[in-house]
Amino acid sequence: MDDRRGPHLLFLTDEQLKKGIEAMFFAYKGFTADPDRILEQYGYGRAHHRAIHFIHRSPGTTVNNLLGILGVTKQSLNRVLRTLVEDGLVQSRVGTRDKRERNLTLTERGQALEAELSDAQRARMRAAYREVGPEAVDGFRKVLEAMMDPDMRRHFNALKDPE
Amino acid sequence: MDDRRGPHLLFLTDEQLKKGIEAMFFAYKGFTADPDRILEQYGYGRAHHRAIHFIHRSPGTTVNNLLGILGVTKQSLNRVLRTLVEDGLVQSRVGTRDKRERNLTLTERGQALEAELSDAQRARMRAAYREVGPEAVDGFRKVLEAMMDPDMRRHFNALKDPE
DNA sequence: CTGGTAAAGTCAACAAGACTGACGTAAATT
DNA sequence: AATTTACGTCAGTCTTGTTGACTTTACCAG
Numbered sequence: 001m002d003d004r005r006g007p008h009l010l011f012l013t014d015e016q017l018k019k020g021i022e023a024m025f026f027a028y029k030g031f032t033a034d035p036d037r038i039l040e041q042y043g044y045g046r047a048h049h050r051a052i053h054f055i056h057r058s059p060g061t062t063v064n065n066l067l068g069i070l071g072v073t074k075q076s077l078n079r080v081l082r083t084l085v086e087d088g089l090v091q092s093r094v095g096t097r098d099k100r101e102r103n104l105t106l107t108e109r110g111q112a113l114e115a116e117l118s119d120a121q122r123a124r125m126r127a128a129y130r131e132v133g134p135e136a137v138d139g140f141r142k143v144l145e146a147m148m149d150p151d152m153r154r155h156f157n158a159l160k161d162p163e
Numbered sequence: 164m165d166d167r168r169g170p171h172l173l174f175l176t177d178e179q180l181k182k183g184i185e186a187m188f189f190a191y192k193g194f195t196a197d198p199d200r201i202l203e204q205y206g207y208g209r210a211h212h213r214a215i216h217f218i219h220r221s222p223g224t225t226v227n228n229l230l231g232i233l234g235v236t237k238q239s240l241n242r243v244l245r246t247l248v249e250d251g252l253v254q255s256r257v258g259t260r261d262k263r264e265r266n267l268t269l270t271e272r273g274q275a276l277e278a279e280l281s282d283a284q285r286a287r288m289r290a291a292y293r294e295v296g297p298e299a300v301d302g303f304r305k306v307l308e309a310m311m312d313p314d315m316r317r318h319f320n321a322l323k324d325p326e
Numbered sequence: 327c328t329g330g331t332a333a334a335g336t337c338a339a340c341a342a343g344a345c346t347g348a349c350g351t352a353a354a355t356t
Numbered sequence: 357a358a359t360t361t362a363c364g365t366c367a368g369t370c371t372t373g374t375t376g377a378c379t380t381t382a383c384c385a386g
Contacts, residue, residue: 012292015325017285018220020304022322026315027307028191029234045342063363071192076344078364100353100362122180128309129175132302139295139302141183144190146291152189159185162178208371226334239373241335263333263382
């Protein structure tokens with residue numbers, strides 16, 4: 001890591017930015033690898049995982065909210081949601097305040113699958129975190145948040161914080 | 164699996180791991196957003212971007228090597244590669260050492276598109292890096308690398324390092 | 327030099343998961 | 357009462373991944 005332009009810009013060379021881009025690509029593959037293997041056994045895909053994850057994180061959420069978080073069309077989400085409801089992993093109840101809305105929650109079976117997927121994914125994260133230490137983890141989270149689009153960051157921050 | 168086991172493991176609570184998972188999801192959306200917009204104008208997709216990126220990074224690389232990096236089937240890669248060659252963005256020449264191999268390089272037009280995509284993606288990375296500072300960036304890279312599958316880390320490390 | 331292996335390309339069929347556009351229903355809002 | 361919103365659905369398309377089978381060409385080892 002030598003630098004000819006002064007210590008402040010050390011980390012901003014194009015080459016280093018490209019390595020960051022590649023790291024993101026390879027890491028995301030690893031990030032999804034474990035859940036993907038589990039999902040395959042149930043005949044589900046990543047789209048199901050995402051729905052399950054965010055319903056778990058925001059129990060009682062509406063379809064519209066989920067659409068905003070996931071950034072897909074309602075037709076796309078509906079296909080996934082329908083199979084999850086049919087298979088008894090997600091419950092869709094008419095909204096209490098607003099009867100046009102549907103409040104989505106995981107059933108027991110849904111929670112079981114969520115736990116299985118989450119355990120696997122967290123295990124990899126935990127291992128990575130252990131390997132690199134807490135300061136690295138802090139930096140990791142900071143960069144990721146800075147990379148988000150503003151409206152995605154809004155959704156991210158709206159999710160329940162640790163503690 | 165809740166962690167109240169002392170200050171060293173504070174960063175390993177399930178809730179914090181989940182926030183990390185979500186950060187990864189939202190950040191990856193941002194990460195691909197800018198290139199996706201550009202690619203759309205050319206009638207290409209993310210698969211084309213990946214091929215272009217890694218051919219640029221390893222000029223003269225073989226199809227097999229690219230298959231290893233991308234982790235897809237040759238039929239899947241071939242479809243993408245074929246259109247790129249037909250469109251005159253990629254050149255495929257018979258290998259010199261081994262004539263069974265094809266050495267892939269970007270044409271001038273290919274390099275132009277690569278630059279356009281890379282500029283956009285680097286701009287976002289650079290902005291994020293600026294925002295959070297060099298120590299955070301270092302942590303970011305460390306965590307990403309620790310999250311990769313071993314064989315992907317092998318490919319990652321085989322890529323030319325920034326000085 | 328011959329038989330086996332390897333690299334690449336191709337055809338065909340299929341599936342997940344995204345998209346658009348159009349339409350319907352029920353409930354809330356104006 | 358009219359309009360908008362939330363949700364659901366039908367139908368069709370596209371990208372990108374998959375399997376499986378087959379060919380051509382080239383390298384390599386016996």
